[in-house]
Amino acid sequence: MKKQLHQDVFIGFICLAISLLVFALNTNLPSDAAMMPRLLGGMLTILSILIIYHGLRKSKLPVEEQGPKALTVDALKIPLITWGFVVLYYILFHVAGYFVATGIMIIALMRFMKRTSWPVIIAIDAVYLLVMYFAFVRMLNVSVDNFGMLGRLL
Amino acid sequence: MVDFGNILAGFQTLLSLESIIALIAGTVGGMVIGALPGFSAAMGVSLLIPITYGMGPVAALSMLTAMYTSAIYGGSITAILCHTPGTPASAATAIDGFQLTKQGRGMEAMGVATLGSAVGGTFSAIAMLLIAPALGAFSLKFSVLEYFFLSVFGLTVIASLAGDSVIKGLFSGILGLALGCVGLDAISGFPRMTMGVIQLEDGINFVPALIGLFSISQVMSLAWDVYHGKKGSVIEDEENLKKSRSLPPFKEMKTLFPTMARCSIIGTIVGIVPAAGAGVSSWICYSMGKKFSKHPEKFGHGALEGVASCETGNNAATGGALIPLITLGLPGSSVAAILLGGMMIHGLTPGAAMFTKHANTTYAIMIGFLIANILMGIVGLFAARYIAHVSAVPMGYLGPVITALCFLGTFAIRNNLFDVGVMVVFGLLGFILKRCGFAAPPMILGMVLSDICENNWRRAVILANAKGGMLSYFLSRPISIVLALLIVVSLFSPMIMSYVDKKSKENVTK
Numbered sequence: 001m002k003k004q005l006h007q008d009v010f011i012g013f014i015c016l017a018i019s020l021l022v023f024a025l026n027t028n029l030p031s032d033a034a035m036m037p038r039l040l041g042g043m044l045t046i047l048s049i050l051i052i053y054h055g056l057r058k059s060k061l062p063v064e065e066q067g068p069k070a071l072t073v074d075a076l077k078i079p080l081i082t083w084g085f086v087v088l089y090y091i092l093f094h095v096a097g098y099f100v101a102t103g104i105m106i107i108a109l110m111r112f113m114k115r116t117s118w119p120v121i122i123a124i125d126a127v128y129l130l131v132m133y134f135a136f137v138r139m140l141n142v143s144v145d146n147f148g149m150l151g152r153l154l
Numbered sequence: 155m156v157d158f159g160n161i162l163a164g165f166q167t168l169l170s171l172e173s174i175i176a177l178i179a180g181t182v183g184g185m186v187i188g189a190l191p192g193f194s195a196a197m198g199v200s201l202l203i204p205i206t207y208g209m210g211p212v213a214a215l216s217m218l219t220a221m222y223t224s225a226i227y228g229g230s231i232t233a234i235l236c237h238t239p240g241t242p243a244s245a246a247t248a249i250d251g252f253q254l255t256k257q258g259r260g261m262e263a264m265g266v267a268t269l270g271s272a273v274g275g276t277f278s279a280i281a282m283l284l285i286a287p288a289l290g291a292f293s294l295k296f297s298v299l300e301y302f303f304l305s306v307f308g309l310t311v312i313a314s315l316a317g318d319s320v321i322k323g324l325f326s327g328i329l330g331l332a333l334g335c336v337g338l339d340a341i342s343g344f345p346r347m348t349m350g351v352i353q354l355e356d357g358i359n360f361v362p363a364l365i366g367l368f369s370i371s372q373v374m375s376l377a378w379d380v381y382h383g384k385k386g387s388v389i390e391d392e393e394n395l396k397k398s399r400s401l402p403p404f405k406e407m408k409t410l411f412p413t414m415a416r417c418s419i420i421g422t423i424v425g426i427v428p429a430a431g432a433g434v435s436s437w438i439c440y441s442m443g444k445k446f447s448k449h450p451e452k453f454g455h456g457a458l459e460g461v462a463s464c465e466t467g468n469n470a471a472t473g474g475a476l477i478p479l480i481t482l483g484l485p486g487s488s489v490a491a492i493l494l495g496g497m498m499i500h501g502l503t504p505g506a507a508m509f510t511k512h513a514n515t516t517y518a519i520m521i522g523f524l525i526a527n528i529l530m531g532i533v534g535l536f537a538a539r540y541i542a543h544v545s546a547v548p549m550g551y552l553g554p555v556i557t558a559l560c561f562l563g564t565f566a567i568r569n570n571l572f573d574v575g576v577m578v579v580f581g582l583l584g585f586i587l588k589r590c591g592f593a594a595p596p597m598i599l600g601m602v603l604s605d606i607c608e609n610n611w612r613r614a615v616i617l618a619n620a621k622g623g624m625l626s627y628f629l630s631r632p633i634s635i636v637l638a639l640l641i642v643v644s645l646f647s648p649m650i651m652s653y654v655d656k657k658s659k660e661n662v663t664k
Contacts, residue, residue: 113550
């Protein structure tokens with residue numbers, strides 16, 4: 001019967017690190033301002049220890065009965081690459097402005113998400129940008145077009 | 155006592171082009187979001203909040219509440235026609251609804267679900283108009299200590315929103331409270347947990363946080379689904395559906411009215427209970443429907459009564475959940491917690507002021523919710539079969555569009571790129587939390603209630619010191635004592651509700 005530490009043990013230790021960070025960030029505050037964060041830090045610490053304890057109890061079970069693992073390469077790879085696209089989009093938004101960044105991101109992410117029909121991709125991209133421009137910039141006066149490289153050029 | 159003057163004034167306030175467009179957009183948008191499997195009412199409402207920034211409070215809140223009730227109904231469309239519940243609240247609907255579709259009576263089931271949802275939602279809206287003002291007037295007696303206890307009472311809901319693990323849910327909620335402390339301390343002015351980042355001195359704006367937690371994390375999950383061959387839903391026997399009638403014959407229909415009436419009452423009551431929500435309500439009503447039915451043997455094999463029970467129950471719970479939200483600031487469900495944030499953004503603080511200073515706005519929102527439910531019934535009867543098609547849209551098209559909407563919506567809040575960064579970070583956090591079994595709604599609830607809880611407590615301590623100590627101050631305020639007792643009861647309510655839910659599901663399977 002194969003046994004191994006349940007992933008909740010590792011998750012619990014990460015939670016404990018977060019709890020200690022909450023304490024650490026509030027060490028130099030006056031007692032009034034620090035009371036609530038310290039109290040919450042204490043509660044987070046107790047809960048982290050409970051998560052570790054439950055993880056250790058689950059570790060006694062055979063691997064097959066421990067349930068599916070949440071943090072595997074297979075479970076994380078695609079979502080993290082997708083998040084990478086989101087981060088790149090954020091950087092591009094900063095540099096080039098919303099409409100340029102969005103035009104590129106929609107095409108790139110649709111291709112990444114296995115959409116192959118170029119006419120449909122381009123049609124969705126164009127319609128989205130037009131609708132958002134008229135709804136947000138023209139009707140709601142959101143100055144998203146004044147941002148980034150394109151904004152500076154305009 | 156019903157205040158017809160305020161109702162009339164509220165109705166007049168609602169009669170603006172902006173509010174009417176908002177109501178229609180919220181209702182139709184909610185149906186579409188609800189019909190998309192994996193997209194919840196919480197996600198729809200959170201995506202919509204930034205769009206409402208430029209609107210007045212009446213139009214904004216009418217649109218958000220319309221989206222809430224309509225998304226719960228929208229979930230039934232795919233549950234009945236595709237056997238894929240769009241939202242967790244329509245899981246019970248799929249049992250009999252899909253059986254009816256297989257028997258070629260899918261559109262009749264859809265008609266009953268539409269009518270049941272509209273009846274349940276409308277009943278709960280009327281209940282809100284009758285009960286909420288009385289509760290609001292009572293809250294005039296509240297002081298800082300009562301508001302502190304109320305916020306703690308709200309926090310006890312965390313356990314019921316926790317999902318599979320109560321400990322992890324509590325961790326998530328308390329982490330939300332800690333995140334709510336980031337920024338300048340409201341009383342002493344000291345920066346807390348800002349790590350030297352000036353933008354954080356304003357605190358973490360919870361709207362970008364909730365958009366990240368609910369929407370960006372969902373896009374990440376959608377990408378995983380795409381790579382693991384998960385496709386959109388398919389409508390069963392579509393050709394046959396086109397020919398079938400929209401409602402059952404009147405003779406059969408009239409036998410469903412007592413079920414709808416009963417489930418409207420039960421659903422509204424369940425909605426008011428902080429630990430419950432539309433999901434629990436639909437299972438309880440389904441179980442009760444089976445118990446009261448003259449033909450319980452038909453349940454599970456295509457009973458229109460089954461569809462009517464759960465659909466009336468889950469929509470009745472939406473109005474029920476809004477009653478403690480508007481009057482006391484107590485969110486009865488995760489969507490209600492997000493709506494609480496939406497109210498605060500538009501300068502509406504739950505409590506007595508909602509029925510004095512903001513009476514016109516409050517009544518307009520409540521009437522808007524009532525009209526949204528009627529509108530949902532009308533639109534649903536004509537458009538449900540077409541809306542069902544959105545569930546077949548490939549996720550690969552939806553994911554990028556939702557990402558772009560999240561960025562635009564978040565930026566529109568304050569024209570601030572830092573908020574967009576916060577949303578991106580919370581997107582990753584939301585995904586990891588979900589993967590590790592931590593529920594996101596408690597974190598949002600914690601962030602929303604953090605300020606209210608801390609500031610009222612600190613003010614209560616100052617008041618108590620001036621009046622001879624906290625214990626004597628506490629004992630001199632009977633409402634506080636009752637609220638403290640309610641908090642203790644509420645701590646046990648998730649266990650009670652989980653027992654009731656389990657029993658209801660057991661009755662269904664028998």
